Amino acid sequence: MMSFPGKSMLFLDPEVKVMLNILLPSLLSLIIGADGYYYYTIAECTCSSSDLTDAEYVYSSYFNKELSSQFNSTVGRYVGFDSLGKSNADAWNDGPEIEVQRARLEGLCKPGLKQMYSYLLDKTVKPKVRLTSEPEPSGGHTAMLMCSAYRFYPPDIDVYWLRDGEKVTSEVISTDEMADGDWYYQVHSHLEYTPRSGERISCVVEHASFSGPMTYDWDPSLSESERNKFAIGASGLVLGIILSAAGFIYYKKKSSGRVLVPGSCRVLCLH
Structure with a gap:
């Protein structure tokens, strides 16, 4: 209201x-x-x-x-x-x-x-578009791409796929426009495909808030799971370097105060 x-x-x-x-x-x-x-x-x-x-x-x-x-x-x-x-x-x-x-x-x-x-x-809100990839549960070479458009208004929208510039008419499953309950809508389109070298796959979104069709190209260099693993690995490496440096500095400071060991004939010389 x-x-x-x-x-x-x-x-x-x-x-x-x-x-x-x-x-x-x-x-x-x-x-x-x-x-x-x-x-x-x-x-x-x-x-x-x-x-x-x-x-x-x-x-x-x-x-x-x-x-x-x-x-x-x-x-x-x-x-x-x-x-x-x-x-x-x-x-x-x-x-x-x-x-x-x-x-x-x-x-x-x-x-x-x-x-x-x-x-x-008569107001329009541009959709936010995201492309994601999920491997098939069977572990085969076939993958599933999902093109998601969400938080847009009005609900009328057209989402379709292009393979090397040609519209894909098969192996596509799309949902109807779904209301979020806050005036916004979302829709999802799935494409089942087998990756090929040099192939260009794009998701196209047409909506009243756009002056024309918007094309979003899929980057197959890294899958979503691989990106996440890479990000986690990089974060772990940086954290490890920081902890190692901190440990080394602490060791140097503690060692600089230990020149003579009582009750021993050994002398520790630090330069």
């Missing part, structure tokens, strides 16, 4: 349906002794497509948290649900209030919904 000035809120569900809620202030609030009466109204503008063809305006009145009366732009009139609501609905349907409510679909709802669509749903 996102909050905006003017007591309005925007709700977006996983199907990207939009509801613009304009919360009107309480029209009546009476407190009598220890008991009380609570009356409030809510105006709602809803639609499920950016062309606003199904936009709807609903004005609801509640008394003690129960729906009392309601105006719906599709119905075009007030409807009462309790004795108070029915009395009010009859009066409002015969008065100037009904024309005010009928005008709010075009004057209030559609401009507000259009602005929200433009402000939020």
